[in-house]
Amino acid sequence: MLLAVAVAVAAVAVAVAVAVAVPALRHRLIRSALLRSGARYRRRLEALGSDLRLSQERRLRRLLGTGTAGGERGAAAQGAGRGRCHARPSQLVLLPAGYEEFQERHPLRQPCRDEAPGDPVPRLRLWALLAGCGDTDPRLQGSLLYLDVLGAAFPRALVHRGTALLHWSPGCPRAPAGWPLPSLYCTPAAAGTVPSRAAALRLQLLFALRQRALHVLEAGLAAELQDTLVALRTEWPRLAQELALGRLSPQPGLPEEVRGQLQALLTPDAARAAELRAECTRGFEGIVLRLWPQLEVVVVRTAHGTERLYCDSLCQADCQGLPFYCPFYQAAGALLGINLWPVEPVPRFLLCPDWAFCEFLPCLANKEPRTVLLDELWEGREYGLVVTAQPGEYRYRAGEVLKVTGFHKQCPMVEPVRRESQTLSVRGESIPEEQFCQSLCRTLRMWPGARLIDYVCVESSLLGDSSGPCAPHYEVFLELQGLRDLSEGQRYKLDQRLQEDFPVYKSFRFKGSIGPLRLHLVRPGSFSRLREALGSPVPMPRVLREEQLLRLIQGSVIS
Structure with missing residues (x-):
């Protein structure tokens, strides 16, 4: 009898261990494949930067549906400012009839309104990724580069369920930074889609608090992180009670159906609740690192411009001792640049020539300046951004002003300065x-x-x-x-x-x-x-x- 009980207990223990190990093992295998793809695309980005005009022409031809064969014919068109960014003379045939005809056919369009950061979660098939079929999708390229950069700078940042997401995306799930690897996240997707912003951020905070061994805290906007931590200051007694009981309280803006789904994921954790009470009682200076002592970095997908106000405030108080990494530059609803330097305090974005066709309006030129191209930019100058990123949507003024801060290879690095509408x-x-x-x-x-x-x-x-x-x-x-x-x-x-x-x-x-x-x-x-x-x-x-x-x-x- 005792032997049978022992065998049964052992069988249950093995089953539990396998159930825990299989998702973690699957995570490691997929992570390894994604990191190899990210490293491959980073090498490709270096190659694209060796001839910006050819790379931009190919991108525009794909957007126009004219293919890329004309890119190798080329009639010489020298860029006036090319020498200062160490670019060699290259060839440009942006259209069979020339770049001027493209400008005449498609006059500049009015500035776009601010777009919500992030895109709806795409469907990703791993076999297509490994075969390299996704190389032309900027969203996929950007996330692969993000995983590659983040993993290199913070070696433990890509562990299984080691990232918490704080982002309100009403109506539909929006892609987090590491969307090709969803097992990174400990936050249920449903928590961010409820109609109420306050309820969504509070739910995500609760699930983040359950995971003491966080390595990355990710927010869509710096303001979302700030408002979440304000909720922590005001509601920590109730949050501690919910952790201890494993019970989600009713709250305004939380549909009962969603509440039931999330309730099924909660279990009582009295020890974590006691830790939350102890740390909040001590005050909120440096509270983030005290609650999550293994945290390595805060990722904020939109933190430039006046969103920096929130980052600076958080760095001085709640998030003391933690680096902030803003990985992406998005404008006019398109992904345009990547930040390859996560430990630098001021984000610099490398404009990727294969993601969109970009033109620039010099800010100090005459009333009707001509647009210049990616390899005609000057370091230290400011430019208004013009974007062609989707078929049929040509030459949109993004309504943003960028400052060129330097060059990586020939690719310009930029810092968003201001929004013209503001x-x-x-x-x-x-x-x-x-x-x-x-x-x-x-x-x-x-x-x-x-x-x-x-x-x-x-x-x-x-x-x-x-x-x-x-x-x-x-x-x-x-x-x-x-x-x-x-x-x-x-x-x-x-x-x-x-x-x-x-x-x-x-x-x-x-x-x-x-x-x-x-x-x-x-x-x-x-x-x-x-x-x-x-x-x-x-x-x-x-x-x-x-x-x-x-x-x-x-x-x-x-x-």
Whole structure:
């Protein structure tokens, strides 16, 4: 009898061990195959960078459906700026009738609206990947490069279920950075698709807390990571209770059907709940690394531009001691570049010549400058981006300005500088978003104890009659930590700083054709609600253009 029991127990133990080991083994095998493919594509990228014009021509021909055979015929077309990026003279036949005809047939199209980062999860067949059939899909190429770069910089980052995902994707699952290897993630896909942004991020946080041995924390937007950690600060007692009981509480915005699916994945974990309570009781400085002591890196797929505000804030507080890696550059709904340097504090993106056909408008040229090509860029200069990434969608102005920071081989490395749609202007004075942010941050240094959480601006034309009978002006809505009110003198400091930083604005203020800036403080959590009201996960707009969003932020004003 005892022997039979022992045999049964042993059989159960072996079955459990096999059940645990098989997914981990499958993960390692697929990871190995993907890393080999990533290394192969990285070598291919190096080769593509040796002749940018030929690579760009081939990409455009595929988009036009004309093949690539003409790429080897070529009529010489020298790029004026090619020498400064060490490119050898190459040949260009972008169309049988020439590049000028392509421009004439397809005039520049208006700037695109901000797109949600990430793409719907594609279907990937491993045999096609191993055969190299997926080499022309930029999404696949980008994710393979991401896995290759991340694994090389952080050797334990690609372990089974070692990554937690924080990203709201209402309606349909959106591809995480490592989508070809879904076994990387410990977060259920259903947790991010619920209608409520707040509920989605809280659910993903709960499942991340269950996995103490995390190596990577991934967010779609830096703002999503910030709002998730704000939820941790406010709801940690309830989260600890749910961990201890293994029971998911009802909450607004969480459909019962989804709640039932996720509840089936939870089991009680009293030890982890006790650890959560102990660490949160100590405070929230460096809380991320204390809760997940094996964490190596925070991956944020969109962290450039004014999203850097959130990254900088997190680095100084909750995420102390952790590097931030922003792997992709996306614009106009297309994947355009990859960051191959994950440990550098400021992301630089290598524009990949085989992902889209790119043109550039020099920012300091005449009113109607001609577009230049990928191998005609100059280091240190700024350019407006024009993208052809999908068949039938030619020459879209992306609405973004890039700065060329250097070259890798011949491929330019760029840093996104600003979004053209986010420029303040009530009299044609034109204050770009990144320069306004710099002026605002300098002003805050004159307010002792104040820490900027978030901000938006509004041009008085959107206010209508509520702005009163005054000259056109800006209104700025701030969420601050450390200050509950501002004196009139403090409020004027920002207007004064703008006059010092922008002579044209100062001139209009002196003439009285622009009125004084008005500053408002809003209650905590206002910007989280504003991001949910946007309806899709897009980078935070700094200049509101919609009355609905304006009314929401006006309703949060406390001073």
